[in-house]
Amino acid sequence: MFTTLHLAIIAPFFIAIVVPILYKYFPRTHTGWFVLFVPILLFLYFLRFIPETSNGNTYHAVFDWIPSLGIQFTAYVDGLGLLFALLITGIGSLVVLYSIYYLSKEQEALNRFYVFLLMFMGAMLGVVLSDNLLVLYVFWEVTSISSFLLISYWYERDKSRYGAMKSLLITVVGGFAMLVGFILLYQMTGTFSIQTMIQSVDDFTEHALFLPTMLCILLGAFTKSAQFPFHIWLPDAMEAPTPVSAYLHSATMVKAGIYLVARLSPIFAISGEWLWLVAGFGITTLFWGSFNAVRQTDLKGILAFSTVSQLGMILSMLGVGALALHFDGIDNNVYIGATAAALFHLMNHATFKGSLFMMVGIVDHETGTRDIRRLGGLMTIMPITFTIAVIGSFSMAGLPPFNGFLSKEMFFTAMVDVASFQQFNMDTFGVLFPVVAWVASVFTFIYSMMLVFKTFGGKLQLGQLEKKPHEAPFGMLLSPIILISLVIVFGFFPNILAYTVIEPAMASILPSLLRNGEHFLVDIYFWHGWTVELFMTMGVVLIGTVLYLTLRKWKSIYSLFPKHLSFNHLYDTTITRGESLSAKVTGMYMTGSVKHYLIYILTFFSIFLLYVLFSTDAFALNTDHLAPISMYEWLLAIVLALSAIAIMFAKNRLATLIILGVSGYSVALFFVTLRAPDLALTQLVIETVSVVMFLLGFYHLPEIAENFKKARFQVKNFIISFLVGFTVTVIGISASSTRLFESIADFFPKASYDEAGGNNMVNVILVDFRGFDTLFEILVLTIASIGIFVVIKLRLNEKEER
Amino acid sequence: METLMTITAGILLSIGTYLILTKSLLRIVLGTSIFTHGVHIMLLSMAGLKTGAVPLLGEDAAAYTDPIPQALMLTSIVISFALTAFFLVLSYRTYKTFGTDDMDQLRGSKYE
Numbered sequence: 001m002f003t004t005l006h007l008a009i010i011a012p013f014f015i016a017i018v019v020p021i022l023y024k025y026f027p028r029t030h031t032g033w034f035v036l037f038v039p040i041l042l043f044l045y046f047l048r049f050i051p052e053t054s055n056g057n058t059y060h061a062v063f064d065w066i067p068s069l070g071i072q073f074t075a076y077v078d079g080l081g082l083l084f085a086l087l088i089t090g091i092g093s094l095v096v097l098y099s100i101y102y103l104s105k106e107q108e109a110l111n112r113f114y115v116f117l118l119m120f121m122g123a124m125l126g127v128v129l130s131d132n133l134l135v136l137y138v139f140w141e142v143t144s145i146s147s148f149l150l151i152s153y154w155y156e157r158d159k160s161r162y163g164a165m166k167s168l169l170i171t172v173v174g175g176f177a178m179l180v181g182f183i184l185l186y187q188m189t190g191t192f193s194i195q196t197m198i199q200s201v202d203d204f205t206e207h208a209l210f211l212p213t214m215l216c217i218l219l220g221a222f223t224k225s226a227q228f229p230f231h232i233w234l235p236d237a238m239e240a241p242t243p244v245s246a247y248l249h250s251a252t253m254v255k256a257g258i259y260l261v262a263r264l265s266p267i268f269a270i271s272g273e274w275l276w277l278v279a280g281f282g283i284t285t286l287f288w289g290s291f292n293a294v295r296q297t298d299l300k301g302i303l304a305f306s307t308v309s310q311l312g313m314i315l316s317m318l319g320v321g322a323l324a325l326h327f328d329g330i331d332n333n334v335y336i337g338a339t340a341a342a343l344f345h346l347m348n349h350a351t352f353k354g355s356l357f358m359m360v361g362i363v364d365h366e367t368g369t370r371d372i373r374r375l376g377g378l379m380t381i382m383p384i385t386f387t388i389a390v391i392g393s394f395s396m397a398g399l400p401p402f403n404g405f406l407s408k409e410m411f412f413t414a415m416v417d418v419a420s421f422q423q424f425n426m427d428t429f430g431v432l433f434p435v436v437a438w439v440a441s442v443f444t445f446i447y448s449m450m451l452v453f454k455t456f457g458g459k460l461q462l463g464q465l466e467k468k469p470h471e472a473p474f475g476m477l478l479s480p481i482i483l484i485s486l487v488i489v490f491g492f493f494p495n496i497l498a499y500t501v502i503e504p505a506m507a508s509i510l511p512s513l514l515r516n517g518e519h520f521l522v523d524i525y526f527w528h529g530w531t532v533e534l535f536m537t538m539g540v541v542l543i544g545t546v547l548y549l550t551l552r553k554w555k556s557i558y559s560l561f562p563k564h565l566s567f568n569h570l571y572d573t574t575i576t577r578g579e580s581l582s583a584k585v586t587g588m589y590m591t592g593s594v595k596h597y598l599i600y601i602l603t604f605f606s607i608f609l610l611y612v613l614f615s616t617d618a619f620a621l622n623t624d625h626l627a628p629i630s631m632y633e634w635l636l637a638i639v640l641a642l643s644a645i646a647i648m649f650a651k652n653r654l655a656t657l658i659i660l661g662v663s664g665y666s667v668a669l670f671f672v673t674l675r676a677p678d679l680a681l682t683q684l685v686i687e688t689v690s691v692v693m694f695l696l697g698f699y700h701l702p703e704i705a706e707n708f709k710k711a712r713f714q715v716k717n718f719i720i721s722f723l724v725g726f727t728v729t730v731i732g733i734s735a736s737s738t739r740l741f742e743s744i745a746d747f748f749p750k751a752s753y754d755e756a757g758g759n760n761m762v763n764v765i766l767v768d769f770r771g772f773d774t775l776f777e778i779l780v781l782t783i784a785s786i787g788i789f790v791v792i793k794l795r796l797n798e799k800e801e802r
Numbered sequence: 803m804e805t806l807m808t809i810t811a812g813i814l815l816s817i818g819t820y821l822i823l824t825k826s827l828l829r830i831v832l833g834t835s836i837f838t839h840g841v842h843i844m845l846l847s848m849a850g851l852k853t854g855a856v857p858l859l860g861e862d863a864a865a866y867t868d869p870i871p872q873a874l875m876l877t878s879i880v881i882s883f884a885l886t887a888f889f890l891v892l893s894y895r896t897y898k899t900f901g902t903d904d905m906d907q908l909r910g911s912k913y914e
Binding site: 595598647648714717736753 | 803815816820822828835839856
């Protein structure tokens, strides 16, 4: 049944169809105002599910999409899906509001922008609310495509196109691996429904395909979530308009990979490989992203690497959260804290990173540059933007009293706890987790400070800026102000989130830990006493400040990495090499010569048909019903064959024409002996006219004979021609020797007089039983004659003589 | 008889194909003509030869030859004539425009 929930998921697509019309007929209103209603209404709609899910209920509605293949569009709302749906529509509303002021309606093609944005919104809702893996995959790829279209929104820029291509190639390759993983899952479980799989999870954890499946699916998740080493597409994706970067490439789309990992945790998380892969890649990405963010000079570049790093952090927490499955129940189970932290940080990241992106957009919009070497001293000119930047960055750096501090503390707790886990080599290598986490946090602190003080501190360099800076209009500030208020609100009252969305979402990730009626209890608060985590944070601030101040002195370590060993270089080389290789391979057979194409076709068909004929033993030679051969017919056949062979070798045009006439008339004579008077008459007339026509052609084309004379016998062509003739002959003999069903020939002698009133059966068939054939034959003749007339009269260039 | 006809048809088809694969435009046009002859003979012999009288009801015979292939071929003869005429004019125009009738020089553009 198609329910309101399905409608809510699909609604953005429907509205997207209307957008170009609105854009055309209401040119005075910014199209964004119409679009704004969609995410707001959807947000309110999804809010209504909160009471349901926080009671531990789920809601699902089935719509038979392709019943013949058993594919159902099952909309499934549980804590995890709802958390993402709220994120998508909530941030979506703010981004659309922001874009209304960011993109001018006079200069930008708003119709395209909002169509792509709505398409993305619908697809993203589809990803997080579908229970069927194939439907999820379809929506997943639509998000990749809309991301591609949005990155290349300013397609006249080279870098936009490069970034769009890169993101598409990397995410789609991952997506394809993921599809393979989904199909393997189906092989193991016999269903595409995630919830059904989760119920039967114990049956296939020992299956041989379990590990390959996991690897394939994780590849999809990692490419989408820009995990090391697939992170290289995200910085280049920053060529998109800033609202898009804030929305797709920070708050929502890149979290689809995290969603997938969280969603499939109940299936895979019990295995040690999952733990190591998810947590390991996550923590590597965390470090690599934050380390590289410091060397960036573009504000959006810093934010891009920061996003990469924060995504890695969330993923590592999800990975560590899987440890909880190795204990019974939820009492005294410290590792469930990691999962709670992951979800909490997911929300926090959306708030502070969203506002930071919008802040950077404002700076870019008002000064004309995002280069931190040219920016500085904007504190007094843009006080509100400065405040947003300070709160956002401090939250990102993990300073109190903002929400980032809380989730950073929880993250440290999780990482410290890992080291004490006793399985999967955790007791030996586990100690790396808190160390790497701490180092990465130091770099996070440094780039957060850069973001604020390089832009707003220091001296104002008016000469370096393209515009005279001033504070942004209120409408543009509204969205980041709302987000930044959330940073503070969630900082002081984190449990608003904990009770409403985090606890139900945890129930979706770790369902096996809950006994009947139980639910997770998450209580987030500031003061835990003088714990290790607090000392770690203090260390981060201390070392971070020292390193930030001495940045100039140690920055040279970045040039230690040779450029040609970077992943970007690898990507570029692969693309250029691949292009030249495929051009070479294609050039080998796509020669542009029709003759060659004809040879491929003929050879393939001949060999294929002969193979089938002999492999199925279909060749038959039946001489029972054959008609006798008279002397004349032998003679005619020999004349016909000889005349045809002669044409091959003839060098003189007129001689060729005469030989062609001979073969045509012998065919006509054959028709006479074979009881086909109508054919014989027609053939005679046509043959005569043809000869006249060829003569006319020769008269007008005296020069054309040059190549004609030079022609030499081509052995290769002859072999192919022989093969064709042989194939047809063999098939012809087999066909006339085998009668599979009765001919309908008996119908016509009876019917042609009674029904059509004619004695000549062939004529009756042509004008009566198959009258339309004849009608269209006349049509073909008409078209041919028009064509001939046009081709003769056509003058492609004026000077050509008649 | 049918076997002989089929083999003749096979020879005609071979030669037609060979001519179509040559460089000269004019030979290609000739090739299509020969090819058509081959197809006609093949069609006729597939239906079985000399199985009855000429398909005219006034003949008053016990059996008639199958009229359907004949009707089909009648259409085919006329259409192949139209096709030959069109090919001929097309090669005339090609020659006028490009100044050559060599198929190796008449390749598609290098940007495709």
